[in-house]
Amino acid sequence: MFIVSLDILAISVHGNNNIQGIQVDKEEIQLEIFADDVRASVRNKRSLETLLCTADLLSMCSRLEINSEKTECMLLDNQVSLAAMDVIPSKNIRIKDTGKILGVYFTYNDSQRKKLNFD
Numbered sequence: 001m002f003i004v005s006l007d008i009l010a011i012s013v014h015g016n017n018n019i020q021g022i023q024v025d026k027e028e029i030q031l032e033i034f035a036d037d038v039r040a041s042v043r044n045k046r047s048l049e050t051l052l053c054t055a056d057l058l059s060m061c062s063r064l065e066i067n068s069e070k071t072e073c074m075l076l077d078n079q080v081s082l083a084a085m086d087v088i089p090s091k092n093i094r095i096k097d098t099g100k101i102l103g104v105y106f107t108y109n110d111s112q113r114k115k116l117n118f119d
Contacts, residue, residue: 004012005058005062005064006033006036006038008062009031009055009056009058010031010033012029012049012054013030013031013040014031014056015067016050016054018046018047018050019042019047019050019051019054020042020043020044020046020047021041021042021043021047021056022042022043024040029041030042030051032090032101039101042109052066052091061084063070066091066093068092068093071091071092071093071094072093072094072095072096072099073096074095074096074097074098074099074106084094097109098112098116104117105117
């Protein structure tokens with residue numbers, strides 16, 4: 001049931017023109033799913049709001065929901081940061097300046113990234 005629900009979420013997000021991901025080369029990345037972890041990459045406040053709404057709708061059908069204790073958000077720029085501030089606290093999502101994907105740390109601070117990944 002869990003895998004089917006994640007697949008439905010991925011299809012819903014990918015097919016929704018109101019959820020804009022980030023561009024990498026010629027590909028748009030919206031979701032990355034690995035086992036039971038989901039990483040969303042959205043471009044703006046509207047995309048974030050739509051993504052969270054889509055997850056809420058899926059939750060009503062599947063009874064699966066975002067685990068706010070484990071959910072973190074890393075914002076890409078100041079414009080997004082200010083716009084998202086009123087969306088994220090309502091979901092109890094913590095804003096972080098460092099993210100970790102499959103054991104690799106991402107951060108805006110070059111020296112901190114090198115220390116976390118190579119020291």
